[in-house]
Amino acid sequence: MNNIFGNELTGGETKLVDCYRSLAAVLAEHSDELAPYQERNALKALGALWQVANGLDMEPGQVYHLGA
Amino acid sequence: MAESPYWNPRHETMPRDELDALQLRKLKRLVEWTETQVPHQSKKLHDAGVTADAINALDDLRRIPFLTREEWMQGQVDNPPYGPILAAPQEIAIRYHMTSGTTGRMPIRVLDSMKDWEWIAEMWCYGFWGFGIRPQDTVFFAFSYGTFVGFWGAHYACEKIGCLVLPGGNMTTEGRVKQIMEMGATVVCSTPTYALRMAQEAQALGIDLATGPVERLILSGEPAGSIPATKQLIEEQWGAKAGDTAGMTELGTIMIFECAHQPGGTHIIEDHFIEEVIDPLTSEPVDYGERGERVVTSFGRGFIPVLRYRTRDLVVKVPGNTCDCGRTFDIYDGGIRGRVDDMKLIRGTNVYPRAVEAIVRERREIDEFQIRLYTAEGIRDEIEVLIEVPDKAVDTESLTGELGRVLAQAHEGLRFNVRISDDDSLPRFELKAKRLVDDREVIGGKGERRSS
Numbered sequence: 001m002n003n004i005f006g007n008e009l010t011g012g013e014t015k016l017v018d019c020y021r022s023l024a025a026v027l028a029e030h031s032d033e034l035a036p037y038q039e040r041n042a043l044k045a046l047g048a049l050w051q052v053a054n055g056l057d058m059e060p061g062q063v064y065h066l067g068a
Numbered sequence: 069m070a071e072s073p074y075w076n077p078r079h080e081t082m083p084r085d086e087l088d089a090l091q092l093r094k095l096k097r098l099v100e101w102t103e104t105q106v107p108h109q110s111k112k113l114h115d116a117g118v119t120a121d122a123i124n125a126l127d128d129l130r131r132i133p134f135l136t137r138e139e140w141m142q143g144q145v146d147n148p149p150y151g152p153i154l155a156a157p158q159e160i161a162i163r164y165h166m167t168s169g170t171t172g173r174m175p176i177r178v179l180d181s182m183k184d185w186e187w188i189a190e191m192w193c194y195g196f197w198g199f200g201i202r203p204q205d206t207v208f209f210a211f212s213y214g215t216f217v218g219f220w221g222a223h224y225a226c227e228k229i230g231c232l233v234l235p236g237g238n239m240t241t242e243g244r245v246k247q248i249m250e251m252g253a254t255v256v257c258s259t260p261t262y263a264l265r266m267a268q269e270a271q272a273l274g275i276d277l278a279t280g281p282v283e284r285l286i287l288s289g290e291p292a293g294s295i296p297a298t299k300q301l302i303e304e305q306w307g308a309k310a311g312d313t314a315g316m317t318e319l320g321t322i323m324i325f326e327c328a329h330q331p332g333g334t335h336i337i338e339d340h341f342i343e344e345v346i347d348p349l350t351s352e353p354v355d356y357g358e359r360g361e362r363v364v365t366s367f368g369r370g371f372i373p374v375l376r377y378r379t380r381d382l383v384v385k386v387p388g389n390t391c392d393c394g395r396t397f398d399i400y401d402g403g404i405r406g407r408v409d410d411m412k413l414i415r416g417t418n419v420y421p422r423a424v425e426a427i428v429r430e431r432r433e434i435d436e437f438q439i440r441l442y443t444a445e446g447i448r449d450e451i452e453v454l455i456e457v458p459d460k461a462v463d464t465e466s467l468t469g470e471l472g473r474v475l476a477q478a479h480e481g482l483r484f485n486v487r488i489s490d491d492d493s494l495p496r497f498e499l500k501a502k503r504l505v506d507d508r509e510v511i512g513g514k515g516e517r518r519s520s
Contacts, residue, residue, distance in 0.1 A: 004093065005086070005089065005090075043182055044182060046182075046183070047181075047182040047183040047185070047186040048186050050183050050186065050187075051186055051187060051190045054187075055076050055079065055339075057090065059093075059097065062101065062156075062370050063183050064155075064156035064157070064160055064181055064183075064370065064371070067160050067182075068160075068181060068182045068183045
């Protein structure tokens, strides 16, 4: 996986970005079926992983529409 | 990598051309986001002919209109309580904060979402990690946890780093000093003024801080964290290294921090902010090494996009390689050097409270001080410096005379009256110190009189 400047991410970095994207997808598609403890913890984790994706120059966009 | 001296190694050591490219990309995204989410700002951009598509070089930033505090406050008056600045629904906010309001003006009110709050802590992590703070540290916050954002973000940054956090809110100074010692705090966070106040209290309690557990102090909230004499005094009294930081409620966090190499200034977190320095009168950019006003653009807090905010802070930017820490982030030499509106004109001479403090703090006999401006004989501006000197063995006549001479020499011969004040008669501060009292009845060259 490469970032917006074409730099290749390491294996660990790629997995972290995958986690971020997976979490965002879960919250976008399954939010209404998640229990409060699942949704709120996922949102909190999304806010933290956004920092990783942003720090890796992956342009994570905004996540307010997901509640974070 | 856990031993990296940098929080984000790649960004903090990025070559300038890559950093410019990163800032440009983020600027385009920020303008795009603002255009679509904040109608008030979108209109401003449109009126100035600025669109995201038209941002093709960092110089294009200068086409974006400034945002002033006055405009922000007026927005709050017209559209209470936040003004027309929010880019996301209020319902998802998790934090409300406001400016400290020490100037008596209307406070700026802000909101943050979960992601923004994480980002706020993230910025503090750059500073704490960069100053050498690690998971094994125990960090004491001498901070009254309230709606003023202050050290809130720093608290969460320390949790994120993995430190043991001691939240020292709602405590007496004595209680704080004792807890720092009893709990073996290795890091203390406070304003510079309050670091000195705690040192005074420790002395009164017979506690020698210099041989205690504290290894580092993180200072914020006042320019004094980068005044060499004040910083040296704090470091001596605590037997610890002191690192300066500065932030603002309008951004929610810090934008500059001093690294462990202590270059005599503060690195700008340039992967998250663009910091311009301009002439406050002409609004034209000034070169490296020249004093000017900070103008900040922030990429982090999407909830409240901040484009070209006039901070009124005075700074001197120098290149990042002025420091040998390896960061490419530029530096504000001497940190925040004061405020554009801090300057007082006394009989034709510019006086900055920070410059007076830098001289007063050279005299270790002085425990506390206050600068007072008053009107003599109904028309003439006078300036006096009140000082407390607790050590009765000190020759105060010599001290006041010498201090008055040094202050005059540094201010084009302006006469400073230096007077001894009774012990503990001058105010002490926990948050932002306000050591200048302007009692003048007549202000300015036009002879206007104060109404009160």
